[in-house]
Amino acid sequence: MSPPTSPHPSASPHHPNTSRARSLRSASVEASPRSPQQIFNEIVDQIPQIKEFTELIYEDIDPDDGSLLCLSLVEDKRIERRCVRVNFNAHTRVLRIKVMPTRLHDVHQRWATAAMATWALNGLLNQDEVDLLCGSVGSTFTGFAGNYRGSSKEPDYSFCPNSSAFPSLVIEAGWAESFPHLRNDKDLWMDGCPSVELVLLIRWTKISGNRVKGMLEVWRRNGAGGLSVTEMPIFPRPVPQPASELVQFIKGQLFGPMVIAGQDPSTVLSLDVARLRVMAEEVMTMRMGLTPA
Incomplete structure (x- = not known):
């Protein structure tokens, strides 16, 4: 070394x-x-x-x-x-x-936590499922497989059924300068841990005039042994507005083998990028002296 x-x-x-x-x-x-x-x-x-x-x-x-x-x-x-x-x-x-991550780096925590509350309020999760599902920041995960054996990861946010060794959905965020490292994080999660179903990468880019661009990448398994990615703009706001800005997945992906008996694993859950945009704009303008691009 x-x-x-x-x-x-x-x-x-x-x-x-x-x-x-x-x-x-x-x-x-x-x-x-x-x-x-x-x-x-x-x-x-x-x-x-x-x-x-x-x-x-x-x-x-x-x-x-x-x-x-x-x-x-x-x-x-x-x-x-x-x-x-x-x-x-x-x-x-x-x-x-x-x-010391900034408020913008951590705004997705509020977004994901609010989404979980919405699922419960809308009857998509019952009390047992809410108790089982852990949304956490910076929890330490080890035990990765293959080339990633010996790795240690503290994700910016994750959903993990309490009794599982690994999360099912992970969110990582950073400035554009560190985005290659976030791409490597995605590979670590997807290649080193087969139980991870989705990885969301949020890239923030500061440009002239204290403005900030934002892009969300949604990585998921494609069923053929590979990965697919969808890019969803945060800032600038997309014009025209897309028909849907939902990151969708099913309950079976979120809970994996821990799906509670009697619950439908095909129930669709979602994270709404429009809500993330509102929360990020609030943090930038009120707390950081920045404005959306």
Whole structure:
């Protein structure tokens, strides 16, 4: 494992600051490796100094070291107090630490929670199903398969039946600069965990005039062993307005083998992108000094 470079903060308060650990090699001398303990110490030293949304990214991490680092970081009280999400992708060998996500990064939490309430109010979920279904932020998932063995993931939001080891629906969000990492997150979920049915990726892009564009990608299994993707614009508002802006799935996908006896697994549930748009605009204009594109 090669030593991290010094952090290089971004100039924009609304974009991620990033520190990277890259392989440092010359034609004749290879950089001295660093221990997981040294990397751990660097991370916990940096985090208390961070005052805005920041991503700390370390590349070319040995999978065994990455697993050890994640375990140590998620158990550290200093990390827990700082709204930190710890992620390690054993296939790409990238350790990614998200610190202090913005309100815009987290607006989908309100969106998904409100949708679950709507399902219950409309009689699509009964009380037993509401009790069974866990909507969570930053829960730690391990035990991925194949090339992703040794990975650790704390998703931005997930729906997971309480007794299941993995979620059925995952939401990940980020600025455009970090979107390649979110695409890798999608691969981790879909290739490393067969019980995940849908992954929603939300890409926010800041453009001139403090305006923000937004795009939702909906990734799902296509029944032929592959994946399909649907892009749904958030901002700018689509013109003309689509006939439907619903991300639809069935109860059987959400609950998997945990569908409660007597309930119809083909019942259609949905997340309404129009509601996400309203919530995101409120956060941007009232809390962040931004406007929709």
